Amino acid sequence: MKSHASTLLAEVRTFRQNHPDVRYVDLIALDIPGHFYGKRYPVEMLEKVAAGSPLKLPQNAVLLGAQGGLFKIGDYCFHDGDPDANRRLVPGTLKPVSWEAQPLGQMLITSDGTEAPIEFEPREVLAKVLERLQRKGIHPVVAFELEFYLFDKKLSDGLPQFARDPLSDDADDQPNLHIERLSRFAPVLDDMVETAKAQGIDITVITAELGPGQFEINFGHLEDGLRAADWAALFCRSTRAVALKHGYRASFMAKPYLQHPGSGMHVHVSLYDAAGNNLLAAHQQQPLRHAVAGCLELLPHCMPIFSPNHNAFRRLGGTVNAATRACWGFEDRDACVRIPESDPRNLRIEHRLASADANPYLVLAAILVGLEHGLEAAKEPIAPLNEDRNSGADFPLEMLEAVRAMQHQPTLREGLGAEFVDVYCENKRQDHLAFQQEIHAREYRWYL
Template identity: 35%
Template sequence: MMDWLHDHPDVRTIRVAAADLNGVARGKRLPARFANKVFSEGTRFPFSVMNLDIWGEDIEDSPLVFESGDCDGLLMPTERGFLPMPWLEAPTALLPIWMFHMDGKPYAGDPRQALARVAERYTAMGLTPVVATELEFFLIDDSGKQLRVPPSPRSGKRRSGGEVLSLRALDAFDIFFTELYDACEAMDIPADTAISEAGPGQFEINMSHQNDALKAADDAWLFKMLVKGLARRHGFAASFMAKPYDEWSGNGMHMHFSVLDKDGNNIFNDGTEAGSDKLRHAVAGCLAAMEGSTLVFAPHENSYDRLVPDAHAPTGIAWAYENRTSALRIPASGPSARRIEHRVAGGDVNPYLMIAAVLGAALEGLRDGKEPPAPIKGNAYALDLPQMPTEWGAAIEAFTSSEMIGRIFERELIDNFAMTKRQELRYMAELSEQEQSELYLDTV
């Protein structure tokens, strides 16, 4: 991995960074000449750094702080290695890291370790999940009191409305998107199709399917960092905030997945359009975990402004074939591409926790072998369906008490995440709507 630095002698500084429970990058800056030490010895953060609130503050009464002496964990480079940071002016490299105990045991409170634990359970069963994500974001002019779409660098004009699948909307920011795709290639992020979405200045970029769940999560985390940083370099903001505008649909992060057996066969495929028994078992697991995992899919107060009826985000716990109003959709495809689309998560999620929650629930469904309810037809918003939590506090309680969540995540992570969210819930009540928006715009 050090060869990358030798091949890029203009890089004089590096950042080492890990994702905390909110998906915020926490790390250090150091001269490139000391990079080898990170590989040989690692670096150290307090365990509590992985468990900060959205303001970057310690969690009150957390056992990770004063009770334990705020002791350090050991952070080592992930298999990703060095990556360029094209949104910075000076040539700089990013080295993703993750947390361990000093004896080398993975730290259960690290969200990337939580996903690795789920991936290992698939491997133990001779299975490999194939994952792709779709990330929505807004380009925003936040220089004034009111958020609005930035003027096109080409025309100088602002488009006040959304333009679904509009080439004009994409072309208006052509320089930005060209640089974004070049940066994704340099960072080995498999960015595929870009489209304009329903909101003003809203876009979606899909990631290619891959049979490495950890890399898929890395890609989503790095992509969010890249888009936000590159937008600032162009003089505006980019935000994955769930609902920046009251009057427009919010940002989602949809996830498509299938599962391969040891021979590379898609276990969701039985040659029919309906899919296999195993597809339905995975659906049943995802539905059973939906209430408890809502906090992962909607981790912030603003997240619940998106999860409302008739706003292109699911609210009922249901599945369907080729139906975008349902929480789980089985897209039309050739049999070998049979897959599940999980449509609940907002763009403000931690990708590691989100992918772990979905894959973990599907695996528990495969183990249980239960049948889901019948797939729905028509408008899910108009049906009498069990509902996901509609308030942040209810979602926190559902997360901590869910039997399915206890099967997917280790108790330490569950407790840490719940403590984080309870503290944020308390202090968010002191902020105005504008202050909340300013906070979430850049952090999530």
């Protein structure tokens, strides 16, 4: 513990030496809906925390709904006295922030590794899954891909407007994959990439996607699943801020346009043993088939994680490469679970179902539990789409049905933690009901 504190203290002191104009640091963590919460600390106080002083925030900050409100979930929030809970600094995440008017820093915090971790904190849920896999000799290597849209900074009657082409000042309203779109939007995209790299994020491939103003960013593969999810979360934060500087809005909303493709979160996962052998490639890839079967079996019960809000369900099946059934295939982007072509060393699954606004810690945790379950159950999967285009199992396409399917699934309750599953399901149920408490203008047009 002393060595750990010394490392953190050295990190903070080095940061102060390299950035003497920074007076405050945002200490941030992701809540259940995928929003950052936290506190802004004077940098001199951060040194004290790094040296071992307590860092406490309200436990129930993790439980906030999509609009920041608190819901009654068991005894939490309204019958527990709103207690504080210890957090710790995440080493290696103290970085300068370039998008604020004044010099600032930011650093991730978590309850993972404290004396009393918060069972429903997303990062803690993933940490437990990774620790359990490590005890079993399973070491995941993970890479995220995130799709997002650029919009004009100004909304029109609350609705998004197409991003303006900076060269022609016309709306970028032609969906395409043309490489020229990367050139036309190079100033904002380059700034997004450089800002992410300053946060320690390894950006690899940039793609102009099918939707107008839609792009995809790929991240490097990591042996640290927690850090891979950190990258996805931090990229969303910095990208939104950079877009505003350039006169745009960046959004990871799952389905901003009904007539254009939605935005997804694709997760590549391979599994290795302690010697570095790819577990999925052994025995003529039989473990790969078992892992796929486990993913598909649990997928219908994980929909509140993969599609975390009303809008995310709109993305499924409406346009290109978004499935409406649990399915898999080799080199098939219509499949929820795709097996990209690769050599045995890099054999992996690509899980394509989650929406871009899903919580990356929870998405990865759910995928890993599915893989773990499949390896242990050793069942054969259904036919791949390459053999049968109608292959697949139904999954819920509406939030309340999805919550019912998730809450009492025994493998998920064991794999993700029963307390987390109960809290998460009630959070999603209450969020969905709160969303319904407004009469849309269309109701008046149809029924008044």
